[in-house]
Amino acid sequence: MNQITPMPKIEIIPANAPFSDAQRSWLNGFLAGALGLDGSTPLSSAQNGVVLAPAGDGDDGEAPWHDQTLPIGERMKLAEGRPLRRRLMAAMAQQDCGQCGYNCSDYSDAIATRSEARLNLCVPGGKETARMLKALHEELDKAPAAAKPAAASATPATVSVVVSEPGRSRDNPIEATFLSRRLLNKPGSEKETWHIEFDLAESGLDYVVGDSFGIFANNDLGLVDQIIALLGASHMTEVNGKTLRQCLLEDVSLSPAPDSLFELISFITGGATREKARRLAQGEDPDGDAATLDVMAVLQKFSGVRPHPEAFVEALEPLQPRLYSISSSHNSTPGKLSLTVDCVRYVIGKRKRLGLASTFLAERINPGDRLRVYVQKAHGFALPADPKTPIIMVGPGTGVAPFRAFLLDRKATGAPGKNWLFFGHQRSDCDFFYADELNAMKTAGLLTRLSLAWSRDGDKKFYVQDRMREVGREVWTWLADGAHLYICGDAKRMAKDVERALVDIVAQFGARSTDEAVSFVADLKKKGRFQLDVY
16 A cells, blocks of 8 residues: 655744634645645745734834833834834833733734724823824725735634633623722821722632733713713613613713814814814814813813714724722632722812722722623733742832732742732821731731831822832842842832832942843843833
């Protein structure tokens, strides 16, 4: 009997491409057929360039713009001359927060390969990111057909069939039961911070510390009814199969006002009003108030302009879920999950503005209510694999949330590694969140060190980065012993100041120049020993 020689296996799609084995095998076969390959002849450089454009486009893989403290203008300048997918990445908020359902690099790749059509998912990036993505997407649309990746047409068909497990993404949420809330601040505080608890037992959803919890909140009913009144419409008007009130409550964002709303107003008005609306739609600020314009403020600004309810709703952005750091451990309290939430309330002019999800959690839901939620897996923010590794945690205010979770998890699992927490807020007598818990952990030896900083207790403001500098020698000793360092909190101020303090500590106590200290801290990040959860 003649021996049959098997056909050589054709590998076009690399093993690290974001496909399952079955999807990669199908794409390999599809592309081999499209390119007339039988496996005996390697791909030419031109064929490689077409097939592997996203991964083989000459990019060096470095992303110097991937820094959440850089303004978008600087990020785009750093990305000049790079492939479009990399410039798309530079337009993102650089937080890898997962709110879009991706990290920044994957979201930009998904847009570039046309497997993701939504350009409005980067909530932290706001209007700046949305406008830049729109401009870059137009560049993608204008690209010659031959320059577009050959796999792009196949990619959406294969990727779109992949559905995440229920409760594991913003596109497939489940329901969880709201259990309770308690105020963490004591009388005299200028803040309003809540400990929020959910029951996950019925859903069967679990998580690991470092993950975030996504919540689909509803808009405030009072705000919705004021907007309906400004439209001169009935709340029972039908829009997309719902009443106008339901639609505004559940489906669309009411802050900030999108460019498309200004475009709509420019289409239905004339003269100076049209010109002003056009300028606002193009990102200009004719009256110096563009940064404060939410949907209601726009209707007040252009009083007398009453768009049709259906056109009005279509001009608004979809209501996005909000992500919060989880402040509990599934290993410690299985079936339950907690958050630490700052309630956002502020006044512009004479009108009180409300944070969407924070006030929803603080006052618009009741124990027993069910709401749509999901767990967003962390991108590079987790406890060390070795439980003996020491950790340093820097989390002022609600930034303490994931570190409470870390400590509870290490206690539940018996992890022997040392733990050092830097916590700070305004006043020690009314803003010391989880004081009893943390002091008990310190007494028990779980929390090796607890370093506190209160910015309003003295004549001079004093922050966690100041406390770190005071004990810099010990911080350096822990790092030299292999400690992992974590920061959670505000990206543009606190995180930047803490990183600067860390560089100073490494330079002073590690006997390095400033440039060497910067390189040392960068190396900590590359090795996963310096991780951030910022917003």
